[in-house]
Amino acid sequence: MPLRTTITERQRRLGAELRQLRELSGMSLTQVGAEVGMGGPHLSHVESGRTSITTDRLRALCRAYRCINEPFIAALVTMAESSGKGWWTEHKKRQQQPALNLAELEAGARRIQSQESLFIPGLFQTEQYMRTTFENVRPKLTAKEIDDSSAFRLERQSVLTGEDPPVMHAVIHEAALHMHIGSPEIMRAQLLHLIELARLPNVVIQVFPYEAGVYAALSGTFTLITPTARELSTVLLDHPVRSLYMGDEPHITQYSDMFGKLAELALPPINPAAVPETHSGKSSLGLIQHILYTL
Numbered sequence: 001m002p003l004r005t006t007i008t009e010r011q012r013r014l015g016a017e018l019r020q021l022r023e024l025s026g027m028s029l030t031q032v033g034a035e036v037g038m039g040g041p042h043l044s045h046v047e048s049g050r051t052s053i054t055t056d057r058l059r060a061l062c063r064a065y066r067c068i069n070e071p072f073i074a075a076l077v078t079m080a081e082s083s084g085k086g087w088w089t090e091h092k093k094r095q096q097q098p099a100l101n102l103a104e105l106e107a108g109a110r111r112i113q114s115q116e117s118l119f120i121p122g123l124f125q126t127e128q129y130m131r132t133t134f135e136n137v138r139p140k141l142t143a144k145e146i147d148d149s150s151a152f153r154l155e156r157q158s159v160l161t162g163e164d165p166p167v168m169h170a171v172i173h174e175a176a177l178h179m180h181i182g183s184p185e186i187m188r189a190q191l192l193h194l195i196e197l198a199r200l201p202n203v204v205i206q207v208f209p210y211e212a213g214v215y216a217a218l219s220g221t222f223t224l225i226t227p228t229a230r231e232l233s234t235v236l237l238d239h240p241v242r243s244l245y246m247g248d249e250p251h252i253t254q255y256s257d258m259f260g261k262l263a264e265l266a267l268p269p270i271n272p273a274a275v276p277e278t279h280s281g282k283s284s285l286g287l288i289q290h291i292l293y294t295l
Contacts, residue, residue: 003045003050003051004049004050004051006097007048007049007050008049008084008097008100008101008104009101009104009105009234009245010079010082010084010101010104010105011049011052011084012048012049012245013049013079013232013234013245013247014049014053014076014079014080015046015047015048015049015050016047016049016247017076017232017247018046018047018053018058018061018076019047021061021062021065021067022047022061022065024065025064025065025066027064027065029043029044032061032064032065035060035064036057036060036061036064037057037060038057052080053080054080055077055080055081058076058077058080059073059077062076069231071228071229072229072231072232074229075227075228075229075231075232076232079232084104086103086104086107087103087155087158088100088103088104088107088152088155091148091151091152091155094145094148094152095148095149095152098242098243099149099152101243101245102156102236102243103152103156105225105234105236106123106156106159106166106225107159108227108228109159109166109225109226109227110166110167110226110227110228111166111167111168111169111224111225111226112166112167112168112169112223112224112225112226113169113170113223113224113226113256113259114168114169114170114171114222114223114224115170115171115173115219115220115221115222115223115258115259115262116170116171116172116173116176116221117173117175117176117220117221118173118175118176118179118221119133119176119179119181120172120176120190120194121170121172122153122156122157123156123157123159123160123168124157124170124193124194124197124205125153125157125190126186126189126190126193127150127154128182128186128189128190129181129182129186129187129189129190130149130150130153130154131146131150132181132182132186133181134146134149134150136181160197160200160202160203161200165202166202167202167203167204168202168203168204169203169204169205169206169259169263170203170204170205170206171206171207171208171259171262171263171266172194172205172206172207172208173207173208174207174208174209174210174287175210177191177207177287177288177291178291184295187295188292188295191288191291191292191295192292194270194288195270195272195285195288196272198269198270198271198272198285199272199273204269205269205270205284206263206266206267206268206269206270206284207266207267207270207284207287207288208262208265208266208267209266209267209282209287212265212266213265215261215262215265219258219262220237221237221238222235222236222237222238222255222258223235223236223238224236224252224255224256224259230252231249232247233247233252233256234246234247235247235251235252235255266284267282267283267284267286267287268283268284269284270283270284270285270288271283271285272285
C-alpha cells in the first residue's frame with residue numbers, strides 16, 4: 001500500500017497516540033515490531049500517520065504497551081477504522097485540509113468550547129456575516145471561493161442541530177459584538193441570530209464584558225474539541241498561516257482550565273426565555289439587547 005501524501009488530523013493524531021504509548025512503555029520500534037510481527041519502518045509509518053493499521057494489530061500494540069484503558073483503546077480503534085468520509089468529502093476539492101480536519105473533529109465531538117475575541121464563532125455566523133468576513137479578512141478570494149467557503153461553513157453548522165449533537169459552549173468577547181462586520185443590518189441580524197441559537201438545549205453563549213479585564217485577551221482565541229474519550233481532546237489555535245492542533249494532556253488541561261475561568265468571569269449565559277423583570281444584574285442577553293438598541 002502506497003504511503004499517504006495527505007495526512008488528515010485524525011490520522012496524524014492516531015499515529016501520535018500510538019507513538020506516545022510506545023515511548024511510555026520504554027520500547028523501541030524494533031522491540032515492538034518483533035513482538036507484534038511488524039517491521040520497524042512499517043510501524044514508523046503508522047506512527048507518522050503515513051499508513052493505516054488494522055484493528056487486530058492496533059489492539060496487539062496496546063497489549064504490548066500494557067495499555068488497559070478499554071474506552072481509550074476503543075476510541076483508537078474507531079479512529080483507525082474510520083474512512084474519514086462525511087458530508088465534508090464533497091468539498092474536498094474546494095476546501096483546504098485544515099477546514100476538512102475541523103469538520104471531521106466537530107462531527108465526532110461531544111463538547112465544543114470556543115473563545116472568540118473579535119469575531120462571532122463560525123458555527124454561529126449568519127451567511128451575510130461570514131461572507132462579509134471572508135471579503136475583508138481574505139480579500140484575495142474570488143467570488144467563487146467565497147461562495148464555496150460560505151457553503152462549507154453553513155453546512156458545518158448542521159452539527160448543532162443534527163442527531164445527538166455536541167454541547168457547544170462559547171464565550172464571546174464584547175468587542176466582537178461591537179465590531180462592525182458590514183452594515184448595521186448585518187450586525188443586527190447576527191446578534192438576533194445569537195439569541196435564537198441560545199434557544200437550542202445544547203448551545204450555551206456567554207459574553208465576556210470589557211469590565212471583566214484582560215483575561216480573555218491574554219488567553220487568545222481557541223477552540224477545545226472533546227470527543228467521547230477525553231484523552232483524545234484537541235485544542236485548536238487558528239492562525240492566518242496555518243491552524244495549530246494540540247492534543248497532549250498538559251495543553252488539554254491548561255485550556256480546559258482557561259475556558260472554565262473565562263466562563264466564570266463572563267456574564268451569565270443568554271437566556272431568551274428570561275423576562276426583564278427577572279434580571280437581577282448584568283447578563284449576556286441584556287448586553288446584546290443594549291448593543292442592538294444602538295445599531
